[in-house]
Amino acid sequence: MDVLVTPTPNLQGEIQALSSKNYTTRYLLVAALAEGTSTIYYPAHSEDSDAMRRCIRDLGAIIEEDEEKITITGFGRHPKDVKELDVGNAGAVLRFLMAIAALCPDVTFINRYPDSLGKRPHDDLIDALGQIGVSVEHNQGRLPITIRGGQPKGGIIKVSGSVSSQYLSALLFLTPLLEEDSEIQVVNDLKSKVVVGQTLEVLAQAGIRIEASEDLMHYRISGRQQYAAKKYIVQGDYPGSAAILAAAAVTNSDVTLHRLEENSKQGERAIIDVLRLMEVPLTHQDGVVRVQGNGRLKAVEFDGDKATDAVLAMVAAAVFAEGTSRFYDVENLRYKECDRITDYLNELRKAGANVEERQSEIIVHGRPEGVEGGVEINAHYDHRVIMALTVVGLRAKQPLRIRDAHHVAKSYPIFFDHLQALGANVEWVE
Template identity: 85%
Template sequence: MDIIVSPTPVLNGEIQALSSKNYTTRYLLVAALAEGTSTIYYPAHSEDSDAMRRCIRDLGAVISEDDEKIVITGFGRSPRDVKELNVGNAGAVLRFLMAVTALCKDVTFVNTYPDSLGKRPHDDLITALGQLGVEVEHQNGRLPIRIKGGEPKGGKIKVSGAVSSQYLSALLFLTPLLEEDSEIEVLDDLKSKVVVGQTLEVLEQAGIVIHASEDYMHFTVPGRQSYQAKTYTVQGDYPGSAAVLAAAAVTKSDVAIHRLTENSKQGERAIVDVLRMMDVPLTHENDIVRVQGNGKLKAVEFDGDTATDAVLAMVAAAVFAEGTSRFYNVENLRYKECDRITDYLTELRKAGANVEERQSEIIVHGRPEGVEGGVEINAHYDHRVIMALSIVGLRSKQPIRIKDAHHVAKSYPQFFDHMALLGASVEWTEN
C-alpha cells in the first residue's frame, strides 16, 4: 500500500505515545530467559516486538496476553531445540537471538527480507560467537545464518562496536547464563552507547549483575547467573514520537503527546532538545510534550550518535529551517533497513529538499518557503524513512506519494492513524 501525503498547514490534538519498541523487545527476552512467570504492562505492538514474541514462543516460552499486559513463563537457560527461526525484518531481534540460540544445538535463521535485513552484515557478532566456541554458517556475514551451539563457553571476548551496539547487547544477554565468568572488550568505537545503557538497565531490573566501565568499552560478567521473573512497565517510545513532534514543529500546531518520560534513558529523547534549539515553542511537563508550532525553525548542529532513530525526523524538520543544519557522527545510519543517508537524501531531493551527504554527516540547506513535492517517493521498505518523508509532505506545495508505506508497521503501526487524528491529510491507496 502507498500513502499520499497532501499539504497540511495545521495540526491539532492529543495522542498517547506508542510503547517503546526497544524496551519491549528487551523485556520480552529477559522474561523468556527467566525461570518463572513475568508480567509486562503496555508492551509495544510492532513488527519487531511481534517477531520477538513469535521467536521466544518457538523457543519454548509460554505466552498469554490481553489489552493491557503480556504474561510470559520463561524457558530459562534451556530454550527448546528448533530447526528454524523467522525474525522477519527485525535486525535487533535477529542479533539478540543469534546469541541466545547459542544455547541450542542447531538453529537456522531464515531470510524472508532479502532486500532489507537480508543485506545487512552481522560479521562482528559471528566473530564474537566464534570466541565462545559457537560454530556459525553464514553467507558472507548475512542471512540465512545457522547457529551450531549447545555448549558456549565464557572467557575473554572481543567484539567490534563500530557498526552496531546490538552485537554487544546480544553478548550481554547470553554471557550471564554461561558456566564461566566472561570479560567483554569492545574494539573500535562503540556506536549508540545510549542503547547499551537501555540493555544494562533492563538486565539489572531482571536481577543480572554486570560490571561495566564508565565508557562501556569493558565489561565483566559473572557466570552461573539466573534471570529473575519480574513485573515490568514499558515506557512511551521517543523514536516514533520524534516524527510526530517534528511534524508539529513544521506546521502551525498545538499537539500534545502523553507518556514521554522526562528522565528516560532513550537517546531519542534528544528530539525535545533539538526542537528547542530550533526555536520551536514546546513544553515538557508531567510526561507530556506539547508543541505549539508556528512553522518557523532555525538551523541546528547536532551529534546524532546518541539519538540514531530520531535523526531522520530531525533532518525532515531542518528541511524547512532558516539556514544550514548539520547532523554529524551518524555513519551507523548507513547500516539500517536501508542506507538511511544516501537512500533517504535521494528521496528528499526528489521532493525538492536541498541536502548534501558526507560519509558520516547529513547537511541540510533549509527552505523555509517549503518544497515542491508532487512526486512519487521510494522509502526503501524502511519505517523511519516512511515517517520522515511524511513530515516533508506536510509542507510540500503538491502532494507526495510514498511507496510501500505499510512498512511503517515495523515500529509504529498506528502512525498514519495518529497523524490523521491530528489533522494531517493522508490517504492510503493501492500501489
C-alpha cells in the first residue's frame, strides 16, 4: 500500500519509543544458543525480529510470549536439522544465522525478496565460513545460499569488515561454541564499529568471554563455552526514533519520546547530538527526549559510519537547514535494502531537494523555504527510506505519495500510527 503525506506544520504529543530491533534480534539469538530458559522483556515486534523468532523456532527453540515478555528454551550448540530457513528481508538475521547454520548438516536460506535482500552480497562471510571448514553453495554471493556444516573448526579466521560489520558479529556468535579456540582478524576495514560493540555487550551479558583489541580489529575466543540462560530487558530504539525526532525538528512541535537511554551503546543515539548541532531546541534527561521544534535548522557535518541507521533521517532534516550539510563515511549505505545513497537521493530530488552524492558522501544544500513536493516517489522497499521521505513530506508545499510504504513494517510497523498520534496528516491509500 501507498501512503499520502500531506504537509503538516505542527506536531504535538508524547509517545513511547519502540523497543530496539538490533538488541531484540541479538537477545533472541543468544537465548536460543543457551541451554535453559531465558526471558526477554519488551522485545521489538517487526518483520526483522519476527524473522529471527521464526527461524530460531524452526531450529528447535521453544518460544512462549505474552504482551510483556518472551521466554525461550534454547537448543544450545545442537540446533535441529532443518532443510530450509526463511529470513524474509532481514539481512542481519540472514548473516547471523548463516554462521549458526554451520552447526547443521545442510540448510538452504531461500530467496523471497529478489529485488531487495536477494540483491545483497554476502561473499565476505561465505569466505570466512570456508576457513572453518564449512561448505557454502551460493548464487554469486547472493541468495539462495546453502550451508553444509556440521563440524566447523576453530583456528585463525580472517574476515573483511569493509562492507558490513554483520559478518564479524555472525562469527562472534558462532566461535564460542566450537571445540577449538579461535582468533578472528578483521582485514581491510570495519564499518559500523558501534554495532559490533552492541554484539559484544550482548555476548558478555550471555556469559560469553571474548578478548577484543581496542580497535575492534582482532579477537581471541575460547572454544567450548556455553551461553547462559538469562533475563534481558530491551531498551528503546534510536534508529526508528530518529525519524520521529527529525519530523519534530522540521516542524513547529512539542514532541516527547520516552525510553531512550542517554548512555545507550546504539550509535544512532547521535541523532540527539546532530539535532543539537543543528540548533534544534531539545532536552534529554532520564530517558526522555523532548523536542520543541521551530522549523529552523543549521547545516551540519557528520561521520555517518557512527550512526548508519539514523543518517537518512538526518539527511531529511538537513533538506530544510540553512547552509550545506555533509554526511561522510557512509558508503556502507549502498549495501542495504537498496542503495541508500543513489536511490534515496533520486527520490529526494523528485520532491525538490537539492542534494549531491559521492561514493561515500551525501551533500545537502538546504532549502529553509521548503520543497515543492506534489509527486509520487518510490521508497525502493526500504523501511528507512520510507520513514525519511515521510519527514520531507511533512514540510513539503504539496503532498507526497510514497509507494509501497507498508514495507516500513520491517522495523517500525506502527510508524504512521505514531505520527498520526502526534497530529501528522498521513493516510494509507490504495
